[in-house]
Amino acid sequence: MVGALCVGAGWSWGAILIAFFVASTLLSRAGAERKERRVGGIVAKGGERDATQVLANGGVYAAAALASMLAPGWPGWTAVGAAALAAATADTWATEVGTLVGGVPRAITSLRPVPPGTSGGVTVAGTLASLAGAGFVAALAWWAGWPGDAVRGAAIGGFAGATADSLLGATMQARRWCDRCAAATERAVHACGTPTRAAGGLVWLDNDRVNLAATVVGAGVGALLAVG
Numbered sequence: 001m002v003g004a005l006c007v008g009a010g011w012s013w014g015a016i017l018i019a020f021f022v023a024s025t026l027l028s029r030a031g032a033e034r035k036e037r038r039v040g041g042i043v044a045k046g047g048e049r050d051a052t053q054v055l056a057n058g059g060v061y062a063a064a065a066l067a068s069m070l071a072p073g074w075p076g077w078t079a080v081g082a083a084a085l086a087a088a089t090a091d092t093w094a095t096e097v098g099t100l101v102g103g104v105p106r107a108i109t110s111l112r113p114v115p116p117g118t119s120g121g122v123t124v125a126g127t128l129a130s131l132a133g134a135g136f137v138a139a140l141a142w143w144a145g146w147p148g149d150a151v152r153g154a155a156i157g158g159f160a161g162a163t164a165d166s167l168l169g170a171t172m173q174a175r176r177w178c179d180r181c182a183a184a185t186e187r188a189v190h191a192c193g194t195p196t197r198a199a200g201g202l203v204w205l206d207n208d209r210v211n212l213a214a215t216v217v218g219a220g221v222g223a224l225l226a227v228g
Helices: 002-009 011-029 032-039 051-070 077-101 124-143 148-171 207-227
Strands: 175-178 183-185 197-200
Touching (some): 002 051, 011 051, 011 077, 011 124, 051 207
Antiparallel strands (some): 175 183, 175 197
C-alpha cells in the first residue's frame, strides 16, 4: 500500500522510498549477529520489518504522496514527505550504526550511561549516522529535482525528527522489567521466556508509535519550511 501510493504520485516519490528501504535493509543486515548479542534482550523487534514498522516509518511519507495527488496545487508536499522520510532514515541509521560500532550509549536527557539498545540512548557514532541519514534523503530529493525547501526540509526535519524520537524514547516510551533477570527491556516476554511487567512510561507508547511521532515531527518541520 505504501509503495503503491508513492509510485502513483510519481517516479521520484517511488524511487526515494525504494532507496530508503534498500539502504535501511542493508544496514540492518550488517553485523546482525553482533547487534543481536548486544541488544537482543532489550529491543522488542529484530531486523525483520513487519507491516506496523513499515507504516510507522513510511506512512507519513505515503500520506504526503497521496496528498500531492489529491491537492496538487500546493508545492509543499515534497518538503513534508522528504522531511518525514528523512526522520525515519536518520533514526534508523542512528540505531543500526550506533549498535554496530559500539560504544557506551548515554541517555539523551541526562547523559548517564545506559545499556545498549535502550530507547533514548545516544552515541557519537549514532549521532553522526543520524546526520548522514538525513543528508542521504536530502541528496535524494536534490537528485530527484525536488524544490529547495524539500532538500532543506529533509536535512533539518530529518535530524529534528530523530532527536524527537530519542527524547520520547527516554522520557515517555513504555519501559518494562524482567524480574527473573533483573533487567530492563521493551519486550512483553523477555529473552529468558519470562513475561515482563510495566516499569514506566506510557504503556501504549511503544517503539513503533515513537517512530511514527518522529516522522510527524519531521513532516511538521518540512511544512514550516515550505510555507516560510
